[in-house]
Amino acid sequence: MPALPVVAPAERGATRIADRVVAKIAARAALEALGPLPAEAAPPHAGVDVRPGVPGPAPAGGAPPTTVHVHVGLELGYPGDIGGRCAAVRRRVAERVEELAGMEVPEVAVRVERLHLTHASGTVRGRTR
Known part of the structure; x- marks a missing residue:
C-alpha cells in the first residue's frame, strides 16, 4: 500500500469548539467542584459566560483561539467556606x-450570585440576596 502524502499542519484545517460547548464543559466542571449537597438543599446552580481570547497576536491562518476566559456565576449554601469553594471551582473549570x-x-472569574441559608441540620431556610 502506498504511503499517504504528508500534509503541512497549516493546510490540514482546524477544529473549532463553539463557545456554548466550552460553557457546558465549564458549568459541569463547576458543579463537580461544588460536590454533593444534602437532599433538602437547593440544587447548586452555575451560570457560565465564555469569552474567547488570545493574549498577544491572533493565531495565524484563521486558526481557532487556543485561550478562553471563563466567568462563572454560582449559588452557594451558607454558612460555608465560600472562598474555598470558589477556589475549587476555578481549579476544576480550568482543568476540565x-x-x-x-x-x-488563564482566567476563571467566579461571582457568587446568591447564598442559600441553611440550619446546622442542613435544611434550607431561605435565600439571601
Whole structure:
C-alpha cells in the first residue's frame, strides 16, 4: 500500500469548539467542584459566560483561539467556606476545559450570585440576596 502524502499542519484545517460547548464543559466542571449537597438543599446552580481570547497576536491562518476566559456565576449554601469553594471551582473549570477542549484557561472569574441559608441540620431556610 502506498504511503499517504504528508500534509503541512497549516493546510490540514482546524477544529473549532463553539463557545456554548466550552460553557457546558465549564458549568459541569463547576458543579463537580461544588460536590454533593444534602437532599433538602437547593440544587447548586452555575451560570457560565465564555469569552474567547488570545493574549498577544491572533493565531495565524484563521486558526481557532487556543485561550478562553471563563466567568462563572454560582449559588452557594451558607454558612460555608465560600472562598474555598470558589477556589475549587476555578481549579476544576480550568482543568476540565483544558483536558476536554484543549484550550488554555488563564482566567476563571467566579461571582457568587446568591447564598442559600441553611440550619446546622442542613435544611434550607431561605435565600439571601
